[in-house]
Amino acid sequence: MTKMEATRDGYGQALLELADNEKIVVLEADLGKSTKSLHFRKAHPERTVSCGIGEQNMLLVAAGMAASGYIPFASTFAIFTERAFEQMRNGVARPNLPVHLCGSHGGTHTGTDGSSAQSIEDLAIYRTLPNVTVIHPSDSVSTRVLTKQLAASSSPSYMRTARNKTPVLYDDVGEDIIQIGKGIELQNGSDVAIIACGVLVSEALKAADLLAIEGIHATVIDMHTIKPLDTKLIDVVSERCGSLVTAEDHSIIGGLGGAVAEHLSTTSGTPLERVGVNDRFGESGQAHEMLELMGLNAAHIALAAKKSISRK
Amino acid sequence: MTTADELREVARKCRVHIVDMVYRAQAGHPGGSLSEIDLLTALYKTQLNIRPSEPKWEDRDRFILSKGHASPGMYAILAEMGFISVEDLESYRVLGGICQGHVDMKWCPGVDFSAGSLGMGLSFGMGTAIAARLDGSDRQTYVMLGDGEIQEGSVWEAAMASAHHELGNLNVILDRNRIQNDDFCETQMRMFDIPAKWKAFGWNVMEIDGHSMESIVEGLEFLAQSNDGPSIIIAQTVKGKGISYMEDNPSFHGAAPNEEQYAQAMKELGVSA
Ligand SMILES: Cc1ncc(C[n+]2csc(CCOP(=O)(O)OP(=O)(O)O)c2C)c(N)n1
Ligand SMILES: [Mg+2]
Numbered sequence: 001m002t003k004m005e006a007t008r009d010g011y012g013q014a015l016l017e018l019a020d021n022e023k024i025v026v027l028e029a030d031l032g033k034s035t036k037s038l039h040f041r042k043a044h045p046e047r048t049v050s051c052g053i054g055e056q057n058m059l060l061v062a063a064g065m066a067a068s069g070y071i072p073f074a075s076t077f078a079i080f081t082e083r084a085f086e087q088m089r090n091g092v093a094r095p096n097l098p099v100h101l102c103g104s105h106g107g108t109h110t111g112t113d114g115s116s117a118q119s120i121e122d123l124a125i126y127r128t129l130p131n132v133t134v135i136h137p138s139d140s141v142s143t144r145v146l147t148k149q150l151a152a153s154s155s156p157s158y159m160r161t162a163r164n165k166t167p168v169l170y171d172d173v174g175e176d177i178i179q180i181g182k183g184i185e186l187q188n189g190s191d192v193a194i195i196a197c198g199v200l201v202s203e204a205l206k207a208a209d210l211l212a213i214e215g216i217h218a219t220v221i222d223m224h225t226i227k228p229l230d231t232k233l234i235d236v237v238s239e240r241c242g243s244l245v246t247a248e249d250h251s252i253i254g255g256l257g258g259a260v261a262e263h264l265s266t267t268s269g270t271p272l273e274r275v276g277v278n279d280r281f282g283e284s285g286q287a288h289e290m291l292e293l294m295g296l297n298a299a300h301i302a303l304a305a306k307k308s309i310s311r312k
Numbered sequence: 313m314t315t316a317d318e319l320r321e322v323a324r325k326c327r328v329h330i331v332d333m334v335y336r337a338q339a340g341h342p343g344g345s346l347s348e349i350d351l352l353t354a355l356y357k358t359q360l361n362i363r364p365s366e367p368k369w370e371d372r373d374r375f376i377l378s379k380g381h382a383s384p385g386m387y388a389i390l391a392e393m394g395f396i397s398v399e400d401l402e403s404y405r406v407l408g409g410i411c412q413g414h415v416d417m418k419w420c421p422g423v424d425f426s427a428g429s430l431g432m433g434l435s436f437g438m439g440t441a442i443a444a445r446l447d448g449s450d451r452q453t454y455v456m457l458g459d460g461e462i463q464e465g466s467v468w469e470a471a472m473a474s475a476h477h478e479l480g481n482l483n484v485i486l487d488r489n490r491i492q493n494d495d496f497c498e499t500q501m502r503m504f505d506i507p508a509k510w511k512a513f514g515w516n517v518m519e520i521d522g523h524s525m526e527s528i529v530e531g532l533e534f535l536a537q538s539n540d541g542p543s544i545i546i547a548q549t550v551k552g553k554g555i556s557y558m559e560d561n562p563s564f565h566g567a568a569p570n571e572e573q574y575a576q577a578m579k580e581l582g583v584s585a
Contacts, residue, residue, distance in 0.1 A: 052501025116428025
């Protein structure tokens with residue numbers, strides 16, 4: 001049986017493990033039980049700042065603390081980080097302060113709360129900000145490892161985690177393969193490369209299995225860091241496979257697919273199919289229903305792969 | 313006129329709908345639905361000038377559930393009013409259903425605001441109130457806010473602006489149930505003297521008991537009669553009201569009862585098995 005865990009649990013675990021560093025502080029906006037910062041709050045209440053339901057204030061309090069030598073981790077739902085976008089832009093990114101913003105419950109995968117809670121534009125908007133690292137890990141282990149790496153960075157970041165459980169992919173691999181800015185090649189094939197992030201990485205692996213039945217060999221990449229993008233790896237797999245697919249639980253506009261398309265447009269021009277939310281809002285549904293409705297699951301990724309191959 | 317006893321009976325039926333919806337979906341927000349439901353019942357039954365058979369009637373009063381997670385409460389009263397059917401309630405949080413997780417004006421008849429992000433409804437209500445004034449219409453706007461919700465700064469931008477524009481047709485009902493998502497408001501963010509804050513922002517303020525129909529009706533009368541500027545009734549409520557184990561319990565902000573708890577809730581609401 002595949003072990004299942006939610007990436008937000010990896011985040012909560014990392015905060016606890018980071019706590020030995022006295023400069024680590026946690027900020028909450030009444031969603032600590034959900035984002036999983038509550039474990040840190042319970043262990044270190046004196047280093048946890050409750051900001052009430054006030055995300056805009058939270059971001060700038062974090063900025064002030066970062067400017068005073070602290071390493072703030074602030075979290076809320078991905079969607080509600082967005083109302084503090086300008087605070088992130090002008091108050092955090094512009095002065096390049098190491099504030100680490102985590103948005104949990106990202107994507108349509110978050111489920112029955114419905115469209116108001118399903119952030120499908122967060123990766124796109126934060127990616128436009130200079131200095132900001134943008135990360136969307138695929139499993140709880142990589143979330144824990146990447147969160148801990150962020151604490152050592154002197155620049156701000158945005159990380160999206162997911163509400164629901166997904167397969168644990170990095171349980172028995174050396175953690176040193178998980179590095180900010182380095183895509184991870186999970187499977188090596190020469191017909192098509194599927195570049196995925198977040199909850200769709202495990203769907204991409206399933207898609208590769210579906211393709212294998214038809215004799216199509218797919219490379220699968222976990223592109224957990226959207227910015228800075230691992231363009232070296234993209235060049236390598238473009239060269240090897242000659243066709244690409246991106247897969248993300250995010251709008252097809254501006255996220256991982258957008259980033260890869262931008263890179264290809266000035267380099268190889270390798271055929272690319274983008275699997276993502278097709279410029280629409282979500283609705284209430286279970287996680288697996290949403291992936292089907294939005295055209296994001298393994299079957300859709302496999303279809304996109306064949307289309308991309310046909311364009312070679 | 314609907315009597316207080318009749319109102320209490322409608323509210324009881326709504327409580328049954330609320331628990332049914334959340335139990336069936338095994339998700340959703342019972343606490344804030346149960347705290348608001350006496351207020352919603354009296355508002356819909358005694359005040360709102362609306363037409364269930366014509367939900368988009370232009371000159372209807374507007375009701376904006378800004379704390380949109382408490383949607384089961386709103387769907388329940390919409391069903392009791394005839395905007396939607398009792399069967400529609402089964403679509404709560406179900407793919408394609410009109411009863412979306414958070415109330416949404418694109419999906420459900422009788423819903424005038426797409427909610428889900430806290431702190432947005434009062435600004436929207438200010439917009440519908442100004443529009444009514446420009447139209448020369450007497451229609452009223454009512455906005456329901458949560459007490460955790462008023463921690464959002466945007467609420468106070470709207471509060472200040474509504475008083476500045478002397479919006480006598482704008483009315484707020486505050487569900488003061490003293491609990492938010494993670495914990496009690498007192499732990500998460502103390503708000504000190506809430507009535508004094510609204511008064512200082514230029515609002516007409518009255519405090520009521522949000523579970524006494526007599527007190528609620530008096531409060532709604534106060535809103536109807538205060539026309540010189542925006543007005544608010546601050547309703548003291550109990551989160552989870554009516555279900556013993558949910559009352560005053562932060563765990564039932566956003567959690568569904570299990571089978572045993574469901575049976576107990578139905579018993580407490582006078583539903584025979
Ligand atoms: C902008 C925003 N931040 C956070 C949330 C997540 N959230 C949903 S309900 C809730 C608590 C609301 O408390 P309150 O307003 O008191 O509502 P009630 O007690 O009536 O349920 C929170 C933090 C949200 N929906 N919107
Ligand atoms: Mg409350």
